[in-house]
Amino acid sequence: MEAKLAQLIKDVFDVETHVVLTRPDAQFGDYATNVAMQLAKPLGKNPREIAETIAAKLRDNDDFPEVTIAGPGFINLRVTAKSLAKNLQDNWSPHYGENQDGAGKTVIVEYPSPNMAKPYSIGHLRPGNQGWAVKRLMEATGWTVITDNHLGDYGAPFGTWVVGFLQFSSDEQLTKDGVYELGRVYIATKKALKEEKERGETVLADQVQTWLIKLEQNDPEAVAYSRRFNQISLQHIHEIMDRLHITTDHELGEAFFAAKGKAAVQKLVEGGVAVKNDDGSIIVPLDEFGFDVPLLVQKSNGAALYATTDLATILYREETWQPDRVIYAVGSEQQFYFSQLFAAAKKLGIQTELVHLWFGTIDQVNDDGTREKMSSRKGVVLMEELLNTAEQKARAIVAGREVADADIKKIALGAIKFSDFAADRRTNILFDWDNIFALTGFSGPYIQYASVRVNKILHDIQVPQNSDISGYDYESEKAVIAKLLEYPAVVRLAARDLEPHKIATYLYELARELNRYYETTRIAESAPVEKAARVQLLQNVSHIFSHGLSLLGIEVPEKM
């Protein structure tokens, strides 16, 4: 419809325009455009005059029973419900909503990349949710997608953990408590390191560094510790990811890139991109990019660090997959670091579009009412606890009904994930049990419920065979159809801006439109022709619920 309008304007005024149709308040019409006002200046004409000219042309078209001009030059259109229905059916396919914007291009999406030294906490909830949704959005828009879990299985956490293990733990305790013992030891050691630093000592800190060097030199004891710790941690990560229903194609952690990192740094120095300091550390100066701090790529003791493995990762991906784009789903805390890393990559001649898909923090309310980022110091919520609690709450809600265990888990996940997409990913979100497990209003379960309900109606209803629905006017379905027609544009926009929450907002609006529809229309009591037309439409709605929710990593239960 927008393209048709643009063509019409080109025919009349001989200018290229980008026509955007919006949905105005119902009193004005079904669609509106402000194109006349935008053309006023370039054409040097009165906007209302332009609007009149366009409107006159539109009035010749049977699809627009009403074309009006309002205010400074808005063109308001009313369309017939029947033409909307036809438009929908003409464009319908099993892939309705998807497009090929990314055809022929490859994107790597990196998530959830948890720190392996601690149990999976809700600190990695957003990287998983948002990363997965972006992967799905890229797939829906034609990209070839490769996903990688960039595990934090190397570097300082390892050294910290070994030192702590020797000091605060034992084989028995580790065997007994597994990853939770890892976390306890890690946090205790971090605390000891901090206290030591305050005293001006470096005994433990030196030990940490020693273990890192040992690992880099493939010392058998260090390698054995690394294996044991990574095995315990990885198993836990897999359990959590299974419960979250997210997967990745690869798990190339930092350890995989550590050796390659050393070689990469060597190349940087030889190429003059990096500079070696007198103390042995190596930096990439970034003055020309406006940074007053360089990027450190090798410690003074020769050990690798985050930037080392990250640069190696970029180079490896270039060689292996030649991606057009790489998306890092990592929190906002690392914005500065990533801007440095990307600048360094540019300096290396990397052409790939590198995107830091960042999101706001998960906050909690302090006793004095102020908000603060959740931290392990203040008692972070673990993913396992979050999932268990959510499932308990879901179970309590469906008590007395025959709801399968799998469905209960879908509801729990629906609530958790949707709450992440309720706001823009950049917004800091407030962690609150009632908030994260909302069941009514703007929530995952509200949409799941609408979806289950429409599926139940479709399942129970007797569909009249061979009904000719071509004469049906679709007047009572108009709002629902108009909403369905918005879906492809929503998907395109969400993918373009990497903003999954636009899908969430849309699905909520669709569910609400459907609930309003039920209030006035009884499908089962409809006459055969109406019923056949309505069933077809509800099938479309059901498909979009499933499709849209799947873009967010949320599944539709059988019953709830």
Next chain:
RNA sequence: GGACCCGUAGCUCAGCUGGAUAGAGCGUUGGCUUGCGGAGCCAAAGGUCGCAAGUUCGAAUCUUGCCGGGUUCACCA
């Protein structure tokens, strides 16, 4: 001090490629009442869109300054 982000209803947040009377959820008040699944629907109350300039026919939206908050700034990840 530098960089980035945020400031919209009592609370949590949308809206920001400029457009008509700024929206939703929760909470509050009232209505629909065993419905093809009510986890719903309708309605009411509730807002100097942090403040001030600028650009524009038009600014919550763009620009600048200020105020308030958050995150971050090489041997952590």
